[in-house]
Amino acid sequence: MSEALLSIADVLADSQVESVLQELDSELVGLKPVKSRIKDIAALLVIDKLRAQCGLSSTQPSLHMCFTGNPGTGKTTVAQRMAQILYRLGYVRKGHLVSVTRDDLVGQYIGHTAPKTKEILKKAMGGVLFIDEAYYLYRPENERDYGQEAIEILLQVMENQRDDLVVILAGYQDRMNTFFKSNPGMSSRIAHHIEFPDYGEEDLMFIARKMLETQAYEFSPEAEVAFERYVGLRKQQPHFANARSIRNALERTRLRQASRLFSEPNKKLGQKELMTLLPEDILSSRVFN
Numbered sequence: 001m002s003e004a005l006l007s008i009a010d011v012l013a014d015s016q017v018e019s020v021l022q023e024l025d026s027e028l029v030g031l032k033p034v035k036s037r038i039k040d041i042a043a044l045l046v047i048d049k050l051r052a053q054c055g056l057s058s059t060q061p062s063l064h065m066c067f068t069g070n071p072g073t074g075k076t077t078v079a080q081r082m083a084q085i086l087y088r089l090g091y092v093r094k095g096h097l098v099s100v101t102r103d104d105l106v107g108q109y110i111g112h113t114a115p116k117t118k119e120i121l122k123k124a125m126g127g128v129l130f131i132d133e134a135y136y137l138y139r140p141e142n143e144r145d146y147g148q149e150a151i152e153i154l155l156q157v158m159e160n161q162r163d164d165l166v167v168i169l170a171g172y173q174d175r176m177n178t179f180f181k182s183n184p185g186m187s188s189r190i191a192h193h194i195e196f197p198d199y200g201e202e203d204l205m206f207i208a209r210k211m212l213e214t215q216a217y218e219f220s221p222e223a224e225v226a227f228e229r230y231v232g233l234r235k236q237q238p239h240f241a242n243a244r245s246i247r248n249a250l251e252r253t254r255l256r257q258a259s260r261l262f263s264e265p266n267k268k269l270g271q272k273e274l275m276t277l278l279p280e281d282i283l284s285s286r287v288f289n
Helices: 008-015 017-027 032-053 075-088 113-124 147-160 173-182 184-189 201-214 221-234 243-262 271-275 279-283
Strands: 065-069 097-100 128-132 166-171 192-196
Touching: 008 017, 008 032, 017 032, 017 075, 032 075, 032 192, 065 075, 065 173, 075 097, 075 128, 075 166, 075 192, 097 113, 113 128, 113 147, 147 184, 166 173, 173 184, 201 221, 201 243, 221 243, 221 279, 243 279
Parallel strands: 065 166, 065 192, 097 128, 128 166
Antiparallel strands: none
C-alpha cells in the first residue's frame, strides 16, 4: 500500500472546490443545514479521492440526491453548485445541469415516453439531471399515464450509469415521501436527502436588500419598514414561495415606482429619485387590503 500523494489542501487547491463552496455561501442567505450537508458531501468526495491515491479501492459513492422544501428556497441554485463540485472533483465529465419537469420526460401517447426520456438523459450525461416536482412522474390514479415508463428508464440509468450521471429529485417533502413509498426502487437509489427550510423574515429582508442592490435600487427608511410589514403579511398567505415571492414583490414595487415617477413628466429626476423606493410603492399592494 503506497503513501498518500496528496493532502486535503492539495485536493482543494487543485480542484478549486473551495471557491464553489464560498460562492454558494455568499449566493444563498441562511440555509445553514443545507450548506453544511453540501460541505459534508464535498468532504466525502475529497476523502474518496485521497483513498484512491493511497490505493484503497472502493466503489464510487452513490451521489443521487433528493432536495425537499417549498419553492424559492434555493434548490436549483444548490443543484447548480453541486454539479460544479462534482465536475471539479472528477465525478462527472462535464458538470452541466439539465433541469426538467414531468412534461420533459413523459409522453402523451404510447411509444412517446421512452424517446423523450432517453433524449433528456442523453443531454444530461456527464452532468446532473435535476427533476423538479418529481412526484408528478407517478400518477397511480390514471391507468393510461405513462410516467411509470419514464421512472423505469430512469431507475435503470441511475443504477447502470451512476458513474456518468447524478440525478437530483426535488419537490415538497410530504409529496416526495409519498412518491418514495410508491416507488421503493427509486428510494433505494437516493443516498442523500437534503431538506431546505423556509426563510425567516430577517433573511427575506436581507434577500430583498441584496436583490435591490444588484439592480441599483434602495428602500427609503420608511419604505423598508413598509416592506417588512409586507413580508410578514405575505408569508401568511397561500402560495408563498420564499425568495421567489420576494423577487416578484420587488418587481411590482419597481413597477409602481415607475408609474409614480411617470405621472410627473416635468419633474427633474436625479439618481436618488430614480433609485429610491418609497412607502407608497409598497403600501398599495393588495396584501395590505
